[in-house]
Amino acid sequence: MDMKFQPIGREAITELLRVHGITPTSQRVKIAGILFAERAHFCAEQVYARVNEDDAEVSKATVYNTLGLFVAKGLVRQVFVEPGKVFYDSNAHPHHHFYDTGSGELTDIDALGVALHELPPLPADTELDSVDVIVRIRQRQPKIRPA
Amino acid sequence: MDMKFQPIGREAITELLRVHGITPTSQRVKIAGILFAERAHFCAEQVYARVNEDDAEVSKATVYNTLGLFVAKGLVRQVFVEPGKVFYDSNAHPHHHFYDTGSGELTDIDALGVALHELPPLPADTELDSVDVIVRIRQRQPKIRPA
DNA sequence: GTTAGACTTAGAACAATTCTAAGTCTATAA
DNA sequence: TTATAGACTTAGAATTGTTCTAAGTCTAAC
Structure with a gap:
């Protein structure tokens, strides 16, 4: 078990x-309770x-509004890995x-384990927003001799 | 001008x-002609x-089919940066x-300029597909003193 | 020339998301 | 305590990007 992960209580969420x-x-x-209840995307x-x-208590529109608000306020982060599907990531650590x-x-890679050096200079008059690294992996195929 | 980029002719595309x-x-x-005519996404x-x-000569379905085929055959690469929009990238160099x-x-960063070290070991029974690095940038705001 | 299979097409269908307009809640002021 | 304004939520329609479907066209091999 990952000792760094701590689900947080209701009051803590309100405060957050x-x-x-x-x-x-x-x-x-x-909604925040769900996002922060476990390390998941x-x-x-x-x-x-x-x-x-x-029972249905929260509408779809509110779910989208709320997730959008959380992103705008920097509470969670969006991850794009497939067309037409956005993941919301509540892990605040760089990763x-x-x-x-x-x-x-989708699983996390601690940024401490990834050394990303020598980014080229940013284009003029721009500033860094974020750096997303997605390592795409697939299940290893049992080796079959090609025909 | 970037000397490494060469648009290619019709015969070369057929051959490709x-x-x-x-x-x-x-x-x-x-379609390939368009993708390879210029360095663009x-x-x-x-x-x-x-x-x-x-004049309309190629249907939307064929555009999607063809782009999907090109991706499957490794001719072009998809880039996901926003929900609900896929870019197709004909740059074959690692970047x-x-x-x-x-x-x-969307603009390219030569992979030679980015050192990505110490990726953690892949999960069991998986193999690497690709590593996508997206550096999100935004126009720098003229500095305004916060209220 | 036939024919089979691959390819293309228009338009319907679909999935994720956003919009709209109306209704509800809540904090503050009277 | 009630009135009120603004923020919030809602159901459902609309939109967007993409995929599906079923029919038609092309092409290469016989």
């Missing part, structure tokens, strides 16, 4: 939202499914990703 | 398709627009990308 300038409505707290559909596991092209699973 | 095991139909040659819509600049989050412009 406030700190990021987000009014903690019940829907937002619930969810897409909007999955968040929507989880948030409504019992990158393995993406299993077969299963669609 | 053949070498990749792609039957060179007129539509495919036309196109999304499917842009390819569709260009291929039909004069990464700057992505201007404001303008949506």
Whole structure:
């Protein structure tokens, strides 16, 4: 088990939202609770499914609005690995990703384990937003002699 | 001007398709011609627009089919930077990308200029597919003192 | 010339996301 | 306590990018 990961309580989530300038409505707290409950990457559909596991309480529009707000406020980060699917990543530590092209699973790579040097100078009048490294992997095929 | 870039002629494109095991139909040659005519990154819509600049000769379905085929055959590479938009990249040299989050412009970074070391070991029974590095940049804001 | 298979097509279907317009909540002021 | 304004949420429609489907066209081999 990864000792660095700590799920956080409800009050802590409320505080986290406030700190990021987000009014903690019940829907937002619930969604944040899901995102921070475990080290995982969810897409909007999955968040929507989880948030409504019992009875439908949060609309799809709110899920999208809220995730968008969290991104804008820097609470979570989007990861693009496939067309037409965005993952939301609540891991605040600098890190990158393995993406299993077969299963669609996304897992973290600690940025400390990746040395990225010598980026060329940025184009004029631009500033760095983020550096995304996605290592695409696939299940190894049992070796079959090509025909 | 970048001396390494050479647009290629029609015969060379036909040959390129053949070498990749792609039957060179007129539509495919036309689409490949667009992709390789200049160092640029196109999304499917842009390819569709260009291929039909004069009169509509290639259907949208064929554009998508063809781009998908080119990807499957390793002729071009997909780049994901935004939800709901795939770029197709005909640059065969190892390289990464700057992505201007404001303008949506994608530009190449020669991989030789980026040292990526010490990737952690891949998960069991997986093999490397590719490593995508996307450096997100934005236009620098003129400095305004925060209120 | 036939024919089989590959290719292309228009348009329908689809999935993820965003928009819209109306309704609800909540914090503050009276 | 009630009124009110603005923020928030909602269902469902609309939009966007992409894939599917079924029919038609082309081409290469016989």
